[in-house]
Amino acid sequence: MELAIIALYLIAIFGIGIYCNKFNNSIDDYLLAGRRLGGGLTTFTLVATYFGGGYVIGVGGEAFHNGMSAYWSPVAGAVGILAVCLILKKMEGMKVCTVTEIMENRYNSPLLRLLTTLLSLLALVGILAGQVTSAGSVLASLGIGSTTTCAIIVAVFFIGFTAFGGLWAVTVTDFIQIIIAGVGLIAATLFVVVQSGGWDTIAAQLQAADVPDNYFSLLAGTEPSYVLWLILPMFIYTLIGQDVYQRLFAAKNTKTAYQSAILACIILLVICFFPVVLGMAGRALFPDLEVSSLVVPTIIRTMLPPVFSGFTLAAIIAAVVSTADSILTAATSHVVNDMYVRYVCKDDVEDPAVQKKLLNISRVMTLVIGVISVVVALAIPSVLMVLNSSYTLFTAGVFSPVVAGLLWKKATKAGAFAGLFSGLIFVALGWSGFSFFGIPSDIASSLLSLVVLIVVSLMTYKSEQTVEV
DSSP, X not given: XXXXXXXXXXXXXXXXXXXXXXXXXXXXXXXXXXXXXXXXXXXXXXXXXXXXXXXXXIHHHHHHHHGGGGGHXXXXXXXXXXXXXXXXXXXXTOOOSOTTHHHHHHHOOHHHHHHHHHHHHHHHHHHHHHHHHHHHHHHHTTTSSOHHHHHHHHHHHHHHHHHHHHHHHHHHHHHHHHHHHHHHHHHHHHHHHHHTTOHHHHHHHHHHTTOOTTTTOSSTTOOHHHHHHHHHHHHHHHHHOHHHHHHHHTBSSHHHHHHHHHHHHHHHHHHXXXXXXXXXXXXXXXXXXXXXXXXXXXXXXXXXOHHHHHHHHHHHHHHHHHHHHHHHHHHHHIIIIIIIIIIIOOSOTTSHHHHHHHHHHHHXXXXXXXXXXXXXXXXXXXXXXXXXXHXXXXXXXXXXXXXXXXXXXXXOHHHHHHHHHHHHHHHHHHHTTOOBTTBOHHHHHHHHHHHHHHHHHHHHHHHHHHHHO
């Protein structure tokens, strides 16, 4: 029954993707849904970008071990979307496709655009690989086959679906999938808590299992460095992530983007609380579970009636797929817009024949990037390791040039390059064991690179202004 429900769900979503292909008449249609998204579609596709494997499977597994403090990670992503609004105000009137395209416009440096594009691609492929692993874990828990086999099955689905429909298909299905995922997980959580005798009973079982004193608290007794490790990487990434900006660029106007960001923040704060509760309940009900990342699908399969569990597992896969297709279209936009159109294509991109050619190239690159993500997922099976390694490299190099460039008029080209390269150097030092006053290296590298950018920009601002004059 569970497999039948999941199979029917995937077939239905794929059908929607094929149908939405008829709306793709230009590269803007394929990568940005024609820049015509209304408030509802923009809001739900923003939520879908985050509410995936990392926030359902990953946060659930984190809550299994560390309790309520796992909620800090989704809080960081939700608040980060709001913070992006400050940056959006500086972009008003810009007709751009990618956040790295802004680097060339701001600093007059094609090289800086290329370097930030490569770092963004690295992060997106890593995140996409994490989604592949998450989906594979869910299907494997149903006994279909190994995690590897299941990961390939899901990957073939969402890669083909995205290649057919582009961002139009992604946004339409995101609207559906987030409703399914949100309602499914909320209902499943309430059902599990009631069937377990209420939250007081679960809490008593956890206390009897000698969980840490801070297991039920967001702040009390929690190491500040651990909270920072959960909050800042996601918050910093959100401020510069192409997957977020692509959805906002696709909105029909700036006002729609602002309103959607606020609603997306509220929705994320609500629905992301439930994987935390499920993860904690799983610690009480299955204390000997060996693979914590499987706590959410395990508790659903064990506690829920077959039909209910089938719909809920389909909801989890919906959440994973909704994030995966968002990431995939973001990566494709980098390859097509920032690399092919910028450095290879010599034709008039407004020509209908060229637009058709770019559409075909976009579909091919979607397939290629998807296959690469599967290879990465199979080589690096740890979801959190893939996600955090990707975030670290990208945020360390790109955070300071993007944020300072848009919010600070004195940021210079020399400062941007200094911030980028120093950030990568700080990451390398952190990975080699160097300590930055006890601050996690992924956070320290981003913040220190910002300091370097500011210092170098102040030293070179007047000279660069003189050259421009």
